[in-house]
Amino acid sequence: MTALDLTPRPGAAPFPRMVLAQAGAELKATLRHGEQLLLTMVIPILLLAGFSVAPLIDVPGTRVDFLTPGIIALAVMSTAFTGQAIATGFERRYGVLRRLGATPLSRSGLLLAKTVAVLAVEVLQVAAIVVVAFLLGWRPAGSPLGAAALILLGTAAFSGLGLLMAGILRAEATLAGANLVYLILLGCGGVVFSVEKLPASVQPIVELLPITALTDGLRAVLRDGSAPPIACVAVLLAWAALTLILAARTFRWE
Amino acid sequence: MSSPAVELTDVVKRYGSKIAVDGLSLTAERAAVTAVLGPNGAGKTSTVEICEGFRRADSGTVRVLGLDPVRQARDLKPRVGVMLQSGGMPPAAGAGDWLRLVSRFHAHPLDPVALLDRLGLAEHTRTPVRRLSGGQQQRLSLAAAVVGRPELVFLDEPTAGLDPQARHACWELIGELRAAGVSVVLTTHHMEEAERLADHVVIIDRGRVVAEGSPAQLTGAERQLRFRARPGLDLDELLGALPVGSAAKESPGGHYIIEGQVGPELLATVTAWCAAEGVLAEDLSVERRTLEDVFLELTGRELR
Numbered sequence: 001m002t003a004l005d006l007t008p009r010p011g012a013a014p015f016p017r018m019v020l021a022q023a024g025a026e027l028k029a030t031l032r033h034g035e036q037l038l039l040t041m042v043i044p045i046l047l048l049a050g051f052s053v054a055p056l057i058d059v060p061g062t063r064v065d066f067l068t069p070g071i072i073a074l075a076v077m078s079t080a081f082t083g084q085a086i087a088t089g090f091e092r093r094y095g096v097l098r099r100l101g102a103t104p105l106s107r108s109g110l111l112l113a114k115t116v117a118v119l120a121v122e123v124l125q126v127a128a129i130v131v132v133a134f135l136l137g138w139r140p141a142g143s144p145l146g147a148a149a150l151i152l153l154g155t156a157a158f159s160g161l162g163l164l165m166a167g168i169l170r171a172e173a174t175l176a177g178a179n180l181v182y183l184i185l186l187g188c189g190g191v192v193f194s195v196e197k198l199p200a201s202v203q204p205i206v207e208l209l210p211i212t213a214l215t216d217g218l219r220a221v222l223r224d225g226s227a228p229p230i231a232c233v234a235v236l237l238a239w240a241a242l243t244l245i246l247a248a249r250t251f252r253w254e
Numbered sequence: 255m256s257s258p259a260v261e262l263t264d265v266v267k268r269y270g271s272k273i274a275v276d277g278l279s280l281t282a283e284r285a286a287v288t289a290v291l292g293p294n295g296a297g298k299t300s301t302v303e304i305c306e307g308f309r310r311a312d313s314g315t316v317r318v319l320g321l322d323p324v325r326q327a328r329d330l331k332p333r334v335g336v337m338l339q340s341g342g343m344p345p346a347a348g349a350g351d352w353l354r355l356v357s358r359f360h361a362h363p364l365d366p367v368a369l370l371d372r373l374g375l376a377e378h379t380r381t382p383v384r385r386l387s388g389g390q391q392q393r394l395s396l397a398a399a400v401v402g403r404p405e406l407v408f409l410d411e412p413t414a415g416l417d418p419q420a421r422h423a424c425w426e427l428i429g430e431l432r433a434a435g436v437s438v439v440l441t442t443h444h445m446e447e448a449e450r451l452a453d454h455v456v457i458i459d460r461g462r463v464v465a466e467g468s469p470a471q472l473t474g475a476e477r478q479l480r481f482r483a484r485p486g487l488d489l490d491e492l493l494g495a496l497p498v499g500s501a502a503k504e505s506p507g508g509h510y511i512i513e514g515q516v517g518p519e520l521l522a523t524v525t526a527w528c529a530a531e532g533v534l535a536e537d538l539s540v541e542r543r544t545l546e547d548v549f550l551e552l553t554g555r556e557l558r
Contacts, residue, residue, distance in 0.1 A: 004368060006436060007403070008434070012332040013358060021359065096342060096344050102334070103359045103402075
C-alpha cells in the first residue's frame with residue numbers, strides 16, 4: 001500500500017493554471033464525444049463539400065465562395081451554442097457544476113475556461129473548413145481580422161444563448177431545444193440557402209437572427225471583400241448583450 | 255489553530271414552508287472526526303451543504319475554519335475538501351482524468367496516481383466514471399475530496415453502498431486523515447461507522463441537535479440488564495425492589511430489559527427476585543447500550 005502524506009498543505013493553484021486545466025478537460029471531452037464531433041466537424045464539412053459539388057443551389061458567383069462563410073457561421077453556432085448548451089446542461093444535471101463550485105476554480109474561472117475551450121474548438125473547425133474550401137477552389141476576399149472579429153462576436157452571442165438555455169431548462173429539454181434551434185437556424189439563416197429566397201414578409205425577421213447576422217457579415221467580408229457590415233455587428237452585439245445578461249441573472253448552477 | 259473546524263450557531267434553513275434546519279448549533283473541533291447522525295430527512299445534508307457554502311442559511315451564524323463559507327468562499331475553498339452524497343463527476347471522463355483535473359486546481363496536491371492506487375482504483379485510471387461500480391465512484395469521489403491536501407473535509411455518507419472491503423479501506427483513510435491533523439466532518443447512517451471513527455457524534459433529528467458527545471458519552475455509563483424468561487412476569491413488583499429511577503420492560507414478549515444503575519446490587523436483586531418467582535433467567539447479560547440504541551431512543555422507531 002502506498003504511503004500518502006495527508007498532512008494539510010492547502011492552497012489554490014494559480015488562476016491561469018486552473019483555467020487551462022479546466023479548458024483542457026472541456027476540449028478533450030468535446031473531441032472525444034462522437035455526437036459533438038458529428039455536430040461540430042462532420043455536418044459542416046459535409047454540407048460544404050456536398051453543396052459545393054452538387055448543383056443544388058443557385059447563387060451569384062461560385063458556390064464554394066457563397067457557402068464557406070455560411071459554413072463557418074454554422075460551425076461557430078454548433079460549438080458555441082448547441083454543443084455548449086448541451087454539455088453545460090448535463091454538467092448541471094450530473095452535479096459537475098456544483099462539484100466544481102466546491103473547488104478553488106471560481107465561477108468566472110469556469111466560464112473563462114469554457115470560452116477558451118469553445119474558441120479552441122472553433123480554431124480547429126475553421127482550419128478544417130478552410131482546408132476543404134481551398135480544395136474546392138475557394139477564393140476568399142477581405143480581411144481575416146474582420147472575419148475573426150465577427151466570429152468572436154458571434155461566439156459571444158451564441159454562448160449567451162446556449163448558457164441561457166442550459167441555465168434554466170432541464171438537461172433533456174436543453175438537448176432537444178438546442179438541436180431544434182440549431183436545425184431551424186441552419187434552415188432559415190442563410191447558411192446554405194440565401195435569405196433572399198425566403199418570402200419578403202419574413203426576411204426582416206430572419207435578418208435579426210444571430211446566425212443570419214453572422215453568415216451575412218462573414219459573406220460580406222470573405223466573398224465581397226467589404227468591412228464587417230454595421231447592421232450585422234449591431235445584431236450580434238445586441239444578442240450577445242441580451243443573452244449574456246439574462247444568462248447571468250437566471251443561471252442555476254445546481 | 256484558534257477557531258474550530260466548524261461552528262454553527264442557531265442556524266435555520268427553510269425550503270418554502272418546510273424547515274430543514276431548525277435552530278441548529280454544533281461545533282466540530284480541529285483534527286478530529288465529527289459524525290453527524292440522523293434519520294433520513296433529519297437535515298444532515300442541508301447542514302453539511304450550508305457548511306460547504308452551497309446553501310445560505312436563512313439565519314444564524316456559520317463559521318468554517320473561522321470563515322463565512324459564502325462571503326469568504328474564495329479563501330475557504332482551497333482549504334476544504336468536499337465529497338457529495340452522489341454525482342458530481344462527469345460520466346464520460348476517465349477516473350484518472352477527473353482526479354488529475356481536481357488536483358490541478360490545488361497548489362500542492364497529492365499524486366493522483368498514488369491516491370487512486372491507495373483506494374484500489376489503479377486499474378481503473380482510464381475507465382469512464384459511468385462504467386465504475388457505485389462503490390468505485392464513491393471512492394473516486396472521496397479521492398477528489400482529499401487530493402488537494404485540505405485542512406478540513408466534508409464527507410456526505412462516504413461509505414453508503416460500499417462493500418465491506420471498500421468500507422474498511424475508507425475507514426482506514428479517514429483514520430489516517432485524522433492522524434495527519436485533518437479535520438473530518440461526515441454524515442452517516444452507519445452506527446458502527448460513527449462508533450469506530452468519530453471523536454464526536456452529533457445526533458440530529460427534524461433539523462435540531464438531539465444529543466451530542468463522544469460515542470462513550472452518548473452510550474453512557476448506562477448499562478442494560480437483559481434476560482429471557484416466560485412471558486407475563488409482574489414487573490411492577492420487581493420495580494418495587496429496584497432502586498428509584500430504574501426501568502423495566504418486556505419487549506418483545508418473554509424478553510426483559512432492566513435499565514438504570516446497573517451494578518452488582520441491581521443484578522443481585524433481579525436474580526433474587528427471579529429465584530423467588532421460580533423463574534430461570536436465561537441469556538442473562540449486562541450490556542452497554544449501543545449507539546444504535548441511543549439513536550433509536552432519540553429519534554423513534556417508526557419508519558419515515
